[in-house]
Amino acid sequence: MLKLLIFVLILITLVLMSMFIDGVMELHKQEKEEKKNIIRDGMEGYLDRTFGFGTFTIFKTLLDADGHTRYLVYLPKYEWFKAPKYEWYEVYATQSGFKHEAIKG
Secondary structure (H helix, E strand, O other), X not given: OHHHHHHHXXXXXXXXXXXXXXXXXXXXXXHHHHHHOOOOOHHHHHHHHHHOOOXXXXXXXXXXXXXXXXXXXXXXXXXXXXXXXXXXXXEEEEOOEEEEEEEOO
């Protein structure tokens, strides 16, 4: 009788644990989707629309001679079994929004 009780308790524990893990995984997936749907303003929003969400990395912030802020941004391009190649861009604000120019290295 005791063995049957222990067996039933183990089954109940496994079912509850699987429900908990399934709920945590669903919550993680939902948070990941919500993070992708965030619309950012300013320069980050421009870079998200231009290059894709989160694919760029801001390397350095620069001030030019006129006192305007410019950003050096790079995009890694991955290929199988090769070191990543980086594309560099200079992003700056204009009166009509943001613009970017490729930098040759």
